[in-house]
Amino acid sequence: MNKADIVTELRKAMEFYRELGFDFLPLKGDVPVGPECARVPAGNAHTAPVADAGDPCPDRQGSLVSLRDEIGDCRRCRLWQGRKNIVFGEGNSCAKLMFIGEGPGRDEDIQARPFVGSAGKLLTSLITKLGLKREDVYIANIVKCRPPGNRNPEVDEISTCIPFVEKQIDIISPQVIVCLGKISAQALLRSSIPISRMRGSFFHFRTIPVMPTFHPAYLLRNPKDKWLTWEDMQKVLEKIR
Numbered sequence: 302m303n304k305a306d307i308v309t310e311l312r313k314a315m316e317f318y319r320e321l322g323f324d325f326l327p328l329k330g331d332v333p334v335g336p337e338c339a340r341v342p343a344g345n346a347h348t349a350p351v352a353d354a355g356d357p358c359p360d361r362q363g364s365l366v367s368l369r370d371e372i373g374d375c376r377r378c379r380l381w382q383g384r385k386n387i388v389f390g391e392g393n394s395c396a397k398l399m400f401i402g403e404g405p406g407r408d409e410d411i412q413a414r415p416f417v418g419s420a421g422k423l424l425t426s427l428i429t430k431l432g433l434k435r436e437d438v439y440i441a442n443i444v445k446c447r448p449p450g451n452r453n454p455e456v457d458e459i460s461t462c463i464p465f466v467e468k469q470i471d472i473i474s475p476q477v478i479v480c481l482g483k484i485s486a487q488a489l490l491r492s493s494i495p496i497s498r499m500r501g502s503f504f505h506f507r508t509i510p511v512m513p514t515f516h517p518a519y520l521l522r523n524p525k526d527k528w529l530t531w532e533d534m535q536k537v538l539e540k541i542r
């Protein structure tokens with residue numbers, strides 16, 4: 302390849318990454334650039350929906366409705382005092398891919414929907430860049446009520462609420478779970494390993510592979526680490542293919 306061809310190829314690669322929302326290329330050599338990374342959006346994962354549109358999974362939908370009824374007007378922990386709404390979770394009951402965050406923030410509390418604020422916009426854009434739609438996946442949180450001032454949920458709040466997201470996992474039975482951030486990963490996996498060490502490797506919840514990755518709110522503050530989450534998601538796509 303001559304110099305001009307190399308420049309053309311480099312320009313194409315950079316345009317590709319800019320379209321994915323990356324503002325710059327990492328300098329370290331440990332991030333796959335070129336074919337390894339490009340293969341995913343261009344291949345099956347880009348076009349194949351995660352959920353089969355022809356299969357509405359009516360039993361799972363019914364079980365989710367029953368679970369929501371069981372939660373009722375929950376006052377099992379103190380978080381009910383400050384909440385406007387219980388944020389149950391939403392998405393495709395046939396989803397192969399399930400995202401689990403920490404707990405609702407202000408926007409989620411108002412709208413009663415998970416990940417609809419600024420972190421949610423980044424998550425939605427990540428899902429889209431993976432070639433999926435929000436409606437293809439299922440999104441829930443470890444706790445279903447907003448902790449006051451967006452503080453981290455406390456241990457007793459997590460242990461009171463986590464059985465519900467575990468029941469959601471049992472009902473949906475996804476092929477892969479992505480834990481967004483430290484609270485989610487440590488709670489679901491009963492681990493105290495820092496997220497920076499957990500991310501990028503698969504763990505298991507029962508028999509389901511779990512990929513811990515950075516929380517979108519962290520990525521908004523540290524955009525240079527978007528690459529790492531992008532890498533983690535390539536591994537997830539490989540699993541659900």
Ligand code: URA
Nearest residue numbers: 402403404405415416
């Ligand atoms: N952060 C979370 O962990 N969950 C949400 O639903 C929104 C923001």
